[in-house]
Amino acid sequence: MSAVTIILVLVALQRLGELAYAQRNTRRLLARGALEVGRRHYPLFVLLHGSWLLALFVAVPQDAAIDWPLLGIFVVLQGLRIWVVATLGPYWTTRILTLPSAPLVRRGPFRFVRHPNYLVVIGEIAVLPLVFGAWDIAVVFSLLNLALLTWRIRIEEQALAPRRAGSPG
DSSP: OOHHHHHHHHHHHHHHHHHHHHHHHHHHHHHTTOEEEOGGGHHHHHHHHHHHHHHHHHHSOTTOOOOHHHHHHHHHHHHHHHHHHHHHGGGOOSSEEEOTTSOOOOSGGGGTOSOHHHHHHHHHHHHHHHHTTOHHHHHHHHHHHHHHHHHHHHHHHHHHHHHHHTSOO
């Protein structure tokens, strides 16, 4: 198995594990009375991320040169991703859910930036293709991701606005 395949399989397995964790958290939050907003755009994110990985599997040659410093940046992004997921804990999902009775998370990376997970995803979608020299995949999927994130952040901000207005800081 080539290094390219190993890296892509590891990323795919990580994403599948995160989806399982997110689905478990989603079920628990909905059972506690959480409300989901922005359902219409969610399948587009699944399609975008799945297509991004598929494009890498299909378009990147097995013997592609690996840019090790860029792979190092991607690994750092995974550490940041883990920090976000660990900080949100049972509140981390891939959907927009708001639980009116829950306090807003303001620790961890949320002390520094409002949407740290989205910054990580922006980096991942750009950097991983660049690890293999796939500039076209990096550009196309970064633009698509930017369009979807713009839509998603607007929906998320509207959903969280009542909770932000009622919380200190």
